[in-house]
Amino acid sequence: MSIAGHLTEIRNSLPENVKLVAVSKTKPNEDIMEAYQTGQRIFGENKVQELVGKYESLPKDIEWHMIGHLQRNKVKYIAPFVSLIHGVDSFRLLKAIDKEGRKQERVLRVLLQFHIAEEQTKFGLSLEEAEEMLNSQEFKNLQFVRIDGVMGMATFTDVIDQVRREFKSLSTIFGQLKETYFSDAPNFSEISMGMSGDYKLAVEEGSTMVRIGSNIFGERNYQNN
Numbered sequence: 764m765s766i767a768g769h770l771t772e773i774r775n776s777l778p779e780n781v782k783l784v785a786v787s788k789t790k791p792n793e794d795i796m797e798a799y800q801t802g803q804r805i806f807g808e809n810k811v812q813e814l815v816g817k818y819e820s821l822p823k824d825i826e827w828h829m830i831g832h833l834q835r836n837k838v839k840y841i842a843p844f845v846s847l848i849h850g851v852d853s854f855r856l857l858k859a860i861d862k863e864g865r866k867q868e869r870v871l872r873v874l875l876q877f878h879i880a881e882e883q884t885k886f887g888l889s890l891e892e893a894e895e896m897l898n899s900q901e902f903k904n905l906q907f908v909r910i911d912g913v914m915g916m917a918t919f920t921d922v923i924d925q926v927r928r929e930f931k932s933l934s935t936i937f938g939q940l941k942e943t944y945f946s947d948a949p950n951f952s953e954i955s956m957g958m959s960g961d962y963k964l965a966v967e968e969g970s971t972m973v974r975i976g977s978n979i980f981g982e983r984n985y986q987n988n
């Protein structure tokens with residue numbers, strides 16, 4: 764099936780309130796344009812250099828989401844245009860984003876990434892770390908970041924109960940943070956969870972934003988992506 768065909772099928776399977784981030788990492792501009800022609804406007808990338816290159820060469824009404832691990836010294840390259848940064852996994856990174864937002868006079872939208880998987884390799888905050896940050900005066904002084912919700916990645920496994928449990932834990936974290944810290948912040952509304960292999964489960968557990976790559980564009984050619 765074509766990219767357009769895959770997109771239609773996936774969109775039809777998603778409830779209306781769930782946003783689709785088309786994960787285009789490693790894929791050429793032609794593939795992105797094929798998706799663009801069908802109306803897709805949100806694309807996700809996980810490498811800064813690739814993201815900047817694609818931003819520069821593709822239509823300016825694309826909303827670019829940084830979905831991968833972000834190094835503090837690279838925030839400056841994406842701060843002028845990035846639409847949402849999914850993977851904020853430390854206070855230091857959030858402060859670096861605030862600093863670059865200030866330089867650009869742009870409030871940068873971010874999601875807090877939580878460690879919900881059993882795998883050690885995945886990045887993310889614990890609820891305790893997040894609360895410590897949110898309670899701090901230093902956090903309250905930040906003016907150029909806006910936290911729009913949470914993000915997480917489940918363990919890469921076929922054990923459905925485990926994946927479901929991990930997604931549930933992210934929904935619970937979202938609810939707790941919303942109640943305690945963001946009850947008067949309507950923008951705190953996103954739960955970014957679910958990829959090609961597990962997005963249907965994620966939607967059942969409350970995802971508002973799924974990040975789908977290979978189901979749209981086909982398998983990627985190299986590892987570690």
Ligand SMILES: *Cc1c(COP(=O)(O)O)cnc(C)c1O
Pocket residue numbers: 786788809830831916957958959960974975976977978988
């Ligand atoms: C690559 C990637 C995805 C998409 O993965 P697929 O399995 O190809 O859908 C989603 N989220 C993140 C953070 C990724 O790095």
